[in-house]
Amino acid sequence: xxxxxxxxGRSTQKAPAVKEVHILWITAGLGCDGxxxxxxxxxxxxxxxxxxxxxxxxxxxxxxxxxxxxxxGDDFMKFFYDAEEGKLEPFVLVVxxxxxNENIKKEGYWAAMGTDPTTNQPITTNEWIDRLTPKxxxxxxxxxxxxxxxxxxxxxxxxxxxxxxxxxxxxxRSKAGLPxxxxxxxxxxxxxxMETVLYLLYxxxxxxxxxxxxxxxRPTWLFGRTxxxxxxxxxxxxxxxxxxxxxxPKCIVKLGCWGPVVNCNxxxxxxxxxxxxxxxxxxxxxxxxxxxxxxKFMPFMxxxxxxxxxxxxIGVYGRAIRxxxxxxxxxxxxxxxxxxxxxxxxxxxxxRSY
Amino acid sequence: MSTVTAPTKDVPGKxxxxxxxxxDPITRIVGSLGIFTKIDFEAKKVAECHSTSSIFRGYSIxxxxxxxxxxxxxxxxxxxxxxxxxxxxxxxAQNMAFGVRPPDIAEWIVNLGEAAEYMFDHNIxxxxxxxxxxxxxxxxxxNPKVLAKAESTAAPHSNEHGFRTIADIMRALNPFxxxxxxxxxxxxxxTREMFCLMEGRHVHPSTLYPGGxxxxxxxxxxxxxxxxxMKYVEFMKKVLxxxxxxxxxxxxxxPGYEEVGRRRILLGCWGSFQNPKxxxxxxxxxxxxxxxxxxxxxxxxxxxxxxxDLVDINLNMRILLGSSYYDDWKNSETFVKTDPLGxxxxxxxxxxxTTIPRPQKRDFNGKYTWVMSPRWLDKRTGDHLALDTGxxxxxxxxxxALAGLVDIGYIKATGHSVKIxxxxxxxxxxxxxxxxxxxxxxxxxxxxxxxxxxxYAAGCALYFxxxxxxxxxxxxxxxxxxxxxxxxxxxxxxxxxxxxxxxxHVVIRKxxxxxxxxxxxxPWNANPRDIYGTPGxxxxxxxNTPIFxxxxxxxxxxxxxxxxxxxxxxxxxxxxxMYLGGGKVLKTQHSxxxxxxx
Numbered sequence: 001x002x003x004x005x006x007x008x009g010r011s012t013q014k015a016p017a018v019k020e021v022h023i024l025w026i027t028a029g030l031g032c033d034g035x036x037x038x039x040x041x042x043x044x045x046x047x048x049x050x051x052x053x054x055x056x057x058x059x060x061x062x063x064x065x066x067x068x069x070x071x072x073g074d075d076f077m078k079f080f081y082d083a084e085e086g087k088l089e090p091f092v093l094v095v096x097x098x099x100x101n102e103n104i105k106k107e108g109y110w111a112a113m114g115t116d117p118t119t120n121q122p123i124t125t126n127e128w129i130d131r132l133t134p135k136x137x138x139x140x141x142x143x144x145x146x147x148x149x150x151x152x153x154x155x156x157x158x159x160x161x162x163x164x165x166x167x168x169x170x171x172x173r174s175k176a177g178l179p180x181x182x183x184x185x186x187x188x189x190x191x192x193x194m195e196t197v198l199y200l201l202y203x204x205x206x207x208x209x210x211x212x213x214x215x216x217x218r219p220t221w222l223f224g225r226t227x228x229x230x231x232x233x234x235x236x237x238x239x240x241x242x243x244x245x246x247x248x249p250k251c252i253v254k255l256g257c258w259g260p261v262v263n264c265n266x267x268x269x270x271x272x273x274x275x276x277x278x279x280x281x282x283x284x285x286x287x288x289x290x291x292x293x294x295x296k297f298m299p300f301m302x303x304x305x306x307x308x309x310x311x312x313x314i315g316v317y318g319r320a321i322r323x324x325x326x327x328x329x330x331x332x333x334x335x336x337x338x339x340x341x342x343x344x345x346x347x348x349x350x351x352r353s354y
Numbered sequence: 355m356s357t358v359t360a361p362t363k364d365v366p367g368k369x370x371x372x373x374x375x376x377x378d379p380i381t382r383i384v385g386s387l388g389i390f391t392k393i394d395f396e397a398k399k400v401a402e403c404h405s406t407s408s409i410f411r412g413y414s415i416x417x418x419x420x421x422x423x424x425x426x427x428x429x430x431x432x433x434x435x436x437x438x439x440x441x442x443x444x445x446x447a448q449n450m451a452f453g454v455r456p457p458d459i460a461e462w463i464v465n466l467g468e469a470a471e472y473m474f475d476h477n478i479x480x481x482x483x484x485x486x487x488x489x490x491x492x493x494x495x496x497n498p499k500v501l502a503k504a505e506s507t508a509a510p511h512s513n514e515h516g517f518r519t520i521a522d523i524m525r526a527l528n529p530f531x532x533x534x535x536x537x538x539x540x541x542x543x544x545t546r547e548m549f550c551l552m553e554g555r556h557v558h559p560s561t562l563y564p565g566g567x568x569x570x571x572x573x574x575x576x577x578x579x580x581x582x583x584m585k586y587v588e589f590m591k592k593v594l595x596x597x598x599x600x601x602x603x604x605x606x607x608x609p610g611y612e613e614v615g616r617r618r619i620l621l622g623c624w625g626s627f628q629n630p631k632x633x634x635x636x637x638x639x640x641x642x643x644x645x646x647x648x649x650x651x652x653x654x655x656x657x658x659x660x661x662x663d664l665v666d667i668n669l670n671m672r673i674l675l676g677s678s679y680y681d682d683w684k685n686s687e688t689f690v691k692t693d694p695l696g697x698x699x700x701x702x703x704x705x706x707x708t709t710i711p712r713p714q715k716r717d718f719n720g721k722y723t724w725v726m727s728p729r730w731l732d733k734r735t736g737d738h739l740a741l742d743t744g745x746x747x748x749x750x751x752x753x754x755a756l757a758g759l760v761d762i763g764y765i766k767a768t769g770h771s772v773k774i775x776x777x778x779x780x781x782x783x784x785x786x787x788x789x790x791x792x793x794x795x796x797x798x799x800x801x802x803x804x805x806x807x808x809x810y811a812a813g814c815a816l817y818f819x820x821x822x823x824x825x826x827x828x829x830x831x832x833x834x835x836x837x838x839x840x841x842x843x844x845x846x847x848x849x850x851x852x853x854x855x856x857x858x859h860v861v862i863r864k865x866x867x868x869x870x871x872x873x874x875x876x877p878w879n880a881n882p883r884d885i886y887g888t889p890g891x892x893x894x895x896x897x898n899t900p901i902f903x904x905x906x907x908x909x910x911x912x913x914x915x916x917x918x919x920x921x922x923x924x925x926x927x928x929x930x931x932m933y934l935g936g937g938k939v940l941k942t943q944h945s946x947x948x949x950x951x952x
Contacts, residue, residue, distance in 0.1 A: 151431040187557060277560070281550075288558070
C-alpha cells in the first residue's frame with residue numbers, strides 16, 4: 001500500500017505483531033465462577049471493548065469463556081481439543097478456581113470438565129491443565145483460588161487443593177518465556193483483571209515490554225501498594241481515631257481490618273466505576289488477595305494481633321495531632337472579619353473615589 | 355415414599371429408536387453443566403434424564419471448628435454470581451444463633467443491596483445468557499420458519515420498547531452486537547454499582563456482619579442509589595413488554611411450546627427481604643416474621659399453597675442420598691434432637707447432616723453425582739416432594755400471589771396475581787404491571803416470571819429506600835448491634851438466592867462451628883434420583899420435552915432442551931452434569947458432529 005493511499009492518521013498505527021489471539025478460559029477449578037462474573041462488570045476496559053476491537057493496536061481477540069460463549073457442548077469444546085492438538089495458535093489460557101489434588105484418593109474426581117469418550121468418565125480439570133499449559137503463549141491465574149488456593153484450600157479441606165503455581169511449579173515458564181501471571185482477589189477486582197489482559201495483549205502485539213511481576217507473580221502496578229496506603233480512612237488512623245462499632249466512618253483496624261499489610265488497590269480504585277470497596281466503605285479487609293488467605297486472617301472480626309501495637313503507638317501521637325489540628329480547623333472555619341454588611345469598608349483598601 | 359413428578363406421556367410397549375447425544379459443557383450458565391440425552395427423533399421427544407455434578411469443594415467439612423462469625427465471609431464464596439445471597443442468609447442464621455437484632459436501617463440497607471442483586475442478576479442472565487437462545491442468530495440456525503414468521507409479526511408493544519417486529523427484538527438480542535444485548539450488559543453494571551453502594555463489593559460483599567452492616571448511611575448513599583434505581587425503573591418499562599411480546603410469540607409460532615420444560619407444579623420459595631419491624635430473629639417467632647417478609651415464603655403443590663410457615667418449611671426439609679458420592683450419616687452424631695419449639699428434628703434434616711464424601715467412578719446405574727437430593731416432606735401425603743424453584747421468580751411470585759400478604763404501595767399481592775406499580779420516570783409515565791398465575795410451570799413461564807420479578811425488585815427497592823431515609827432523617831443512623839458468640843447455640847437462615855430457595859443451618863458448640871449445612875437452589879433443582887427413585891427437577895422437566903427444532907439429527911442444536919434447562923437459571927459452581935436417557939443405548943453421537951465417534 002503506497003503512502004499516498006493511506007489516510008494520514010494511519011501512519012501512527014502499526015499492525016500488531018500477532019494478528020489474532022484466542023483466550024481459552026477454564027472455570028472448572030474449585031471455584032465459584034465469581035471471577036468470570038466479575039469481569040463482566042469491568043469498564044476499564046470492558047470485555048466488549050477487547051472483543052470488539054475498541055482499543056487500537058491490539059490483535060483480534062476470540063474469547064472462549066463458558067459463561068459468555070454462544071457455542072454449547074462440542075462446539076465449545078472444539079477450541080480446547082484444537083488447542084491441545086496445536087491447531088489453535090496462539091492462545092492464552094485463563095485458569096479459574098483452585099487445583100485439587102487428584103492423587104490422594106483411589107478413584108473418582110474432585111473437579112472435571114467434559115467426558116472422556118473412551119472411558120465415559122469425566123476428564124479432570126488437572127488433565128486439561130496438563131494438556132494445555134505446554135501449548136499456551138501465556139497462562140493467567142484469575143482470582144485467589146487459582147493463584148494461591150483461596151477459600152477452598154483452607155485448613156481442614158478434604159480435596160488438598162492449591163494454586164496453579166503450586167501445581168505447575170513457581171518457576172514454570174510458558175513456551176514464550178512468560179511466568180504464570182497471578183491476578184488475585186476474591187473475586188478479582190473487575191478492572192484489575194481486564195487491564196492485565198490488556199497489558200498482555202499489548203505485549204503480544206509488540207507494543208509493551210515483559211509484564212512486570214513481583215515475587216508472588218502479581219502485576220506490580222496493581223499490587224505494589226497496601227490497602228491502607230490507598231484507603232481514605234487512613235487519615236483517621238494517622239490521628240489515632242479508631243471506630244469502635246461497625247458503621248462508623250472512622251478507621252476500622254480495631255474491628256478486624258488487615259489493610260495495613262495487604263497488597264491490594266481496591267480502596268483506591270473502588271470496586272467498580274470508583275464505587276464500593278472494603279475498608280473505605282466500612283468493610284474490614286480480610287486479606288482476600290493474599291497467599292495466606294483465608295487462614296492467616298481468621299477469625300476475621302478480631303483485631304489483627306500485630307495491629308494492636310502499632311495502633312496503640314499511633315494513639316499518643318495521633319491524639320496530639322488531632323487536638324492541634326482542631327485548633328487550626330476552628331480558625332479556618334471562621335471567615336475573615338472584613339466580610340460584613342456594616343456601612344464601612346474594613347478590607348484594607350482605602351477608596352479615593354467613593 | 356416416592357411421588358410422581360411429571361405426567362407420563364409415553365406409550366408403553368412401543369419400541370423407540372433412541373439417539374444418544376450430548377452437550378458438555380452447557381455454556382451461558384454459571385458453573386459447568388453437561389447434558390447427555392437420548393432423543394426419539396421420530397416422536398420428536400427427549401426420552402429420559404439423569405443429572406450429575408463434576409465438582410466437590412467440601413464447605414460443610416472445612417467450616418467445622420471455625421469461628422461462627424466467619425460463616426458469612428466463607429459461605430459467600432460458595433457462589434460467584436449470588437455470593438451475597440449466601441452472605442446474607444448466613445448473617446440471618448448468625449443473628450438467630452447469637453440472639454442479636456440489627457437496627458432497622460441495617461435491614462433496609464441489606465434489603466436494598468439484595469434488591470439490587472436481583473435486578474442485576476436476573477437482568478444479565480435473562481438478556482445476556484438466556485436471551486441468546488431467543489436471538490436472531492440462534493433462531494435462524496434452529497427454526498428458520500419461526501424467524502420468517504417473526505419478520506412479519508408486528509410486536510404488539512412496539513410503542514413501549516421501540517422494536518417494530520419480533521424479529522427486530524431477536525436481532526437486538528444477538529450476542530455482543532445486538533443493541534439490547536449491549537444495553538442490558540451496561541445496565542447490569544449500573545445495578546452492580548447500586549449493590550456496591552449498599553454491600554461494598556460484588557459478588558462477595560465486604561460490609562455485611564452479624565448484627566448489621568458497616569455501610570455508613572449518608573444522604574449521598576441514598577441519592578446515589580435512587581438516581582440509578584430510577585434509570586432501572588425506566589428500563590423495566592421497556593423490558594417487560596419486550597419480553598411479553600417475545601414469549602407470547604413463541605406460543606403463537608410453535609403451538610404446543612408450553613410442553614417445553616413443563617413439569618408438575620411443585621414450587622418452593624423460602625421468602626426474601628426481612629421486615630425489621632417484625633423480625634427479631636427468634637426461632638420461636640419465625641412463623642410470624644417469615645410471613646412479614648416482602649416476598650412471602652411458601653410451598654405450592656399443584657397450584658395450591660400448602661404452607662407459608664417457615665417453621666413448617668424448616669422441619670420438613672429432608673436431605674436424601676441415593677445416587678450421590680457420599681456415605682450415609684445414620685451412625686453419625688444427631689446434633690439437634692428438637693427445635694427451640696420442642697418439635698422433633700429428623701436425622702435427614704440439615705441440622706443433623708454429616709457430610710462424608712466418597713469419591714468414586716461415575717456410574718449412571720449407581721452413583722453419578724456430587725449433588726445430594728433435597729426433598730420436602732408433604733405431611734398430608736407422606737411424599738418426599740422434589741420441589742423446584744423454577745429459577746426463583748416463578749416460585750416467589752406464585753407463593754406471594756397466593757398468600758396475598760404483601761401490600762406496600764409499589765407491590766400488591768391479590769391472592770391470584772401480583773401487581774407492580776412503577777412511578778413516572780424521565781421519559782415514561784407511571785405504569786402498573788400485573789403478573790398473573792400462569793397455567794403451567796414450564797420454560798417460557800419461568801423466563802417470563804424472571805422479567806416480572808425484576809420489576810418487583812425495583813418496586814420493593816423504592817419502598818425500602820423510603821423507609822431507610824425515614825430512619826436517616828430521624829437521626830437513627832446506628833447500623834450495627836453488638837453481640838456475644840454463645841458457647842452452645844443453633845441457628846437457621848431462610849432467604850431467596852437469585853435463582854431460588856436458600857437456607858443455612860448452623861450448630862455451635864464450645865463457641866465454634868460444629869455443623870454447617872447450606873442448601874442453595876441448585877441442589878434443589880439439579881439433584882439426581884433419590885433413594886425412592888424420584889428424579890430431580892431438571893431430569894424431570896427435560897424428560898418428555900418435545901422437540902420443535904427444525905434441524906434433523908445431523909445439525910441438531912438441542913435448542914428446546916437448552917431453553918428448558920436454562921429456564922431454571924442453572925448456577926452450578928458446584929458443577930453439575932446432566933445425563934438424560936435410560937433404557938438401551940442404540941447409537942451414540944456427540945452433537946453436532948453427527949457420525950463422528952470419539
